[in-house]
Amino acid sequence: MNTNLNISHSHEVKSPRRLMLEIKDLRKSFGKNHVLNGFHLALYKGENLVIMGKSGSGKSVMIKCLVGLLQADSGSIKIMDQEINTLNQSDLDTLRTEIGFLFQGSALYDSMTVRENLEFPLRRHKSKMDADTSISELVNNALEDVGLLHTIDLMPAELSGGMKRRVALARTLILKPKIILYDEPTSGLDPITSKEIIELMRRIQGQYKTSSLIITHDIDCARVVSERILLLVDGINYVEGTFAELSTSKDPQVKAFFK
Amino acid sequence: MSESGGIKSFFVEIGELSLFATRFFKELFSRPFETKELLNQCFNIGYRSLLLVSVTGFIIGLVLTMQTRPTLEDFGAESWMPSMVSLSIIREIGPVIIALTFAGRIASGIGAELGSMRVTEQIDAMEVSGTNPFKFLVVTRILAATLMLPLLVLLGDAIALFGSYIVENLKGDVSFVLYFNKVFDALSFSDILPATIKTFFFGFAIALVGCFKGYNCEKGTVGVGAAANAAVVYSSMLLFVIDFVAVFVTDIFFEL
Numbered sequence: 001m002n003t004n005l006n007i008s009h010s011h012e013v014k015s016p017r018r019l020m021l022e023i024k025d026l027r028k029s030f031g032k033n034h035v036l037n038g039f040h041l042a043l044y045k046g047e048n049l050v051i052m053g054k055s056g057s058g059k060s061v062m063i064k065c066l067v068g069l070l071q072a073d074s075g076s077i078k079i080m081d082q083e084i085n086t087l088n089q090s091d092l093d094t095l096r097t098e099i100g101f102l103f104q105g106s107a108l109y110d111s112m113t114v115r116e117n118l119e120f121p122l123r124r125h126k127s128k129m130d131a132d133t134s135i136s137e138l139v140n141n142a143l144e145d146v147g148l149l150h151t152i153d154l155m156p157a158e159l160s161g162g163m164k165r166r167v168a169l170a171r172t173l174i175l176k177p178k179i180i181l182y183d184e185p186t187s188g189l190d191p192i193t194s195k196e197i198i199e200l201m202r203r204i205q206g207q208y209k210t211s212s213l214i215i216t217h218d219i220d221c222a223r224v225v226s227e228r229i230l231l232l233v234d235g236i237n238y239v240e241g242t243f244a245e246l247s248t249s250k251d252p253q254v255k256a257f258f259k
Numbered sequence: 260m261s262e263s264g265g266i267k268s269f270f271v272e273i274g275e276l277s278l279f280a281t282r283f284f285k286e287l288f289s290r291p292f293e294t295k296e297l298l299n300q301c302f303n304i305g306y307r308s309l310l311l312v313s314v315t316g317f318i319i320g321l322v323l324t325m326q327t328r329p330t331l332e333d334f335g336a337e338s339w340m341p342s343m344v345s346l347s348i349i350r351e352i353g354p355v356i357i358a359l360t361f362a363g364r365i366a367s368g369i370g371a372e373l374g375s376m377r378v379t380e381q382i383d384a385m386e387v388s389g390t391n392p393f394k395f396l397v398v399t400r401i402l403a404a405t406l407m408l409p410l411l412v413l414l415g416d417a418i419a420l421f422g423s424y425i426v427e428n429l430k431g432d433v434s435f436v437l438y439f440n441k442v443f444d445a446l447s448f449s450d451i452l453p454a455t456i457k458t459f460f461f462g463f464a465i466a467l468v469g470c471f472k473g474y475n476c477e478k479g480t481v482g483v484g485a486a487a488n489a490a491v492v493y494s495s496m497l498l499f500v501i502d503f504v505a506v507f508v509t510d511i512f513f514e515l
Contacts, residue, residue, distance in 0.1 A: 067387045093389040107384035111372075121388040124291075175388070 017044035019078075020179055020211045021066070026075035028061055028235075035061045036072070037235040041213075043179070048205060048212045050222045052257055053232035059215045062232070063181055066213075067101060068092055080178065097125050100172035100180040100210070104187055106164040108156040108171070115139055115152045118171050125175060142170040145207070146200060162193035166200065173204065180204075182214040186221050198224050219258065223247075231257065279471045283401055286394050296399045304365055304400070304466075305407030309414070315360045316415030319352060320344065320422025328430060337431055341438050342445030344423045349450050353416040355502055358461040361408055362494045366469035369400055370490030373473025374483035382474070397474060401466040408462030409455055449513035457505035461498055468494040 021043040028036040035058040043049050053059050064070040066077060068084055077084045082095055108117050118139040143149045146166040156164060165185065172180060185201065186194035198221050205212055205225070216222055222229055223243050231238045231246070231254060239246065239254055247258040324344055331337050373396060376382050385392040420442060427433040472486040472493070 064383075069383050069386060089391075093391070096387050096389040099387070101384070101387045103380045103384055105379055107380040109376075109381055109384075110379075120385075121390070124388070124390050171388075 017046065019043075020045050020047075020080055021213065022076070022078040023062070023066070024076040024078075026062065026065060026077065027073045028058070028065060028070065029073055035235050036065070036075075038075070039232070039235060040237055041230065043211050043213055045211055046205075046209055048214060048225050048227050050214045050216060050226035050229045051232055052216065052222060052229060053238075057232045058235040059232055060183060063101075063183055063213070063215060066181065067096060067099060097121075097175050098178045100175070100177035102165075102168055102172050102180065102182045102185055104184040106156075106161075106168040108159075108164055108168055110156045112156075113152070114143070114148070114154055114156070114159075114167050117156070117167065118142055118174050121171065121175050138174060142174045143167070145173065145204070146170045160193075162189055162196065165189065165193075165197055169197075169200065169204070173208065176208065178210060180210050180212045182212060182216070184215055184217065186216065186218045194218060194220065201225055275475070276467070276471050279474075280467055282393065283398060283467070286391070286398050287402065289394075291394075293395050293399050296395055297402060300399045300403035301407055304403045305411065308361060308364060308407070308411055311360055311364060312357055312411045312415045313418050315357060316353065316418035317422040319356055319415075320348065320419030320424075321426055323347060323352065323419075324423040324426040328426070338441075340427055340431070341423070341433075341441035345420060345442040345445050346450060348416055348419045348423070349446060350454050351502075351506075353419055354412050354454050354458050354461065355498065357412050357415040358408060358458065358465065358498050359495055361404075361411065361462075362465045362498060363491055365404055366465045366490040366494040367487040369466060369469030370473040370476075371483055371487040373397075373470060374476035374486035375480075377474065377476045378479050378483060393474070397470045400470055401463060404466030405459055405462040408465070409458040412458045413455070449509075453505065453509040453513065457501065460501050460505070464497045464501055465494045468497060 019042055021041070023039060023041040026036050026039040027034075039058065039062060041049075041051075041062075051059055051062070061070060065072045066079070066084075072085070079095060080098065082091075084092060084095065087095060108114075109120065112120065119135055122135050122138060139152070140149060143152055146169055148163060148166055148170065151159060151163060151167065156167070159167065182201070186197050189197065198218075201212070201214075201221075202225055204210065212225070214221070214225060226243055228240060229243055229246050230240045233253060239249070239251065241249075246254055249255060249258070324340065327343065328337065328340060331340055331343070373382070376396070382392045382396070385395065420439070424433070424435060424438045427438055428435070469490040472490040476482045476486040478485070
């Protein structure tokens with residue numbers, strides 16, 4: 001591992017802010033394919049942390065382990081002081097309402113309209129709603145936040161790629177999560193739409209005061225939204241720093257990403 | 260794949276299907292109950308199959324009577340026509356043919372729908388939003404198919420008998436009342452009950468296989484096609500196995 005850089009392993013970062021998410025020594029293999037080999041991470045309240053890495057470096061597996069979609073072989077994942085491996089299904093479902101997940105392909109329910117997509121999580125978690133706010137009011141507000149109120153009665157198939165991503169973001173926000181996980185939020189989008197999504201992410205972070213973990217290959221996205229960047233190589237932390245630090249790095253692996 | 264590998268994967272699949280069925284029964288009785296989605300699926304699976312089942316039933320009755328009538332005429336036994344047709348339709352042909360057409364529509368539909376939801380991460384999205392996708396997607400579909408198929412078969416049987424009556428009326432000048440009097444004289448409790456009970460198992464098996472294949476779909480869009488195809492093939496095969504067991508058990512209890 002390269003050590004001549006301004007490296008600070010995520011678990012060693014000191015901050016007065018509240019720790020929202022902490023991963024320690026995470027390992028995950030599929031047969032003989034060792035995807036995660038002792039990964040560490042810490043995400044603090046209100047922070048935007050970008051994870052970068054080559055395809056197959058374990059980013060998506062890591063983010064799926066985080067929300068319990070995959071079971072890690074070993075290691076610890078703590079979300080808001082709760083160790084997710086020890087939670088029962090009901091507690092895990094409750095914790096998941098505090099975490100928003102924006103999928104790479106948007107993952108809108110294509111048999112439902114935009115309105116029904118946004119209502120879906122609300123109807124199942126009414127405890128997350130204020131007593132004096134109706135479901136339709138919340139849906140309208142969330143769509144207004146992403147500038148797509150006019151699409152409320154459309155089906156996902158009638159939306160463009162960028163619109164789908166924004167509706168998915170509105171669905172993610174509707175339960176007012178404390179942490180948002182973005183899986184390649186700008187992939188497959190044209191540069192203008194990508195900028196719109198990046199701007200939206202920044203605005204949302206300011207408005208909702210969320211902590212965000214962003215997996216991306218998009219250098220523009222990383223530059224605009226990141227406070228810290230963590231480079232993942234072969235399933236382990238390779239280097240960590242600010243955009244300015246990493247973009248001027250002389251390390252060939254890091255340079256390959258930022259040139 | 261070698262022969263032993265194929266046999267091994269067959270038994271692995273049977274084991275996984277059994278675990279899937281076990282999970283269905285566990286989740287069936289646990290809260291929350293997805294009643295609205297269950298009614299929605301009953302509408303999709305039951306109501307939207309009405310036309311298919313009606314046309315299939317009508318043609319079965321019509322064709323069976325037209326094909327059989329000349330043979331009975333040779334023996335001067337046309338008067339046995341309503342009894343013979345009703346026993347054939349109620350005991351075997353109605354449930355099996357209607358279940359097969361139902362499998363073609365429902366198993367492939369469920370396999371493709373859940374398969375595409377899996378590969379486009381919609382099932383994962385449901386799970387991370389704190390909703391149990393197995394309960395919402397699988398339990399409701401299997402329960403709806405189990406409840407709807409028996410009703411559809413009863414309807415299909417009735418329409419098949421009506422189709423048979425039309426042929427009898429045209430060729431043998433048999434009245435509606437006479438025809439159906441003969442039908443109900445020929446039928447007994449031991450004909451209707453076992454045939455109806457087995458349709459619950461047919462409905463369960465069709466949706467179970469469709470959901471199993473779709474829910475565990477892999478390998479992108481190719482996997483979706485494979486899931487839909489395998490759902491129809493395996494559920495159709497399973498229907499015949501269930502039918503064999505049902506006839507065997509019926510024979511023990513009712514001495515066919």
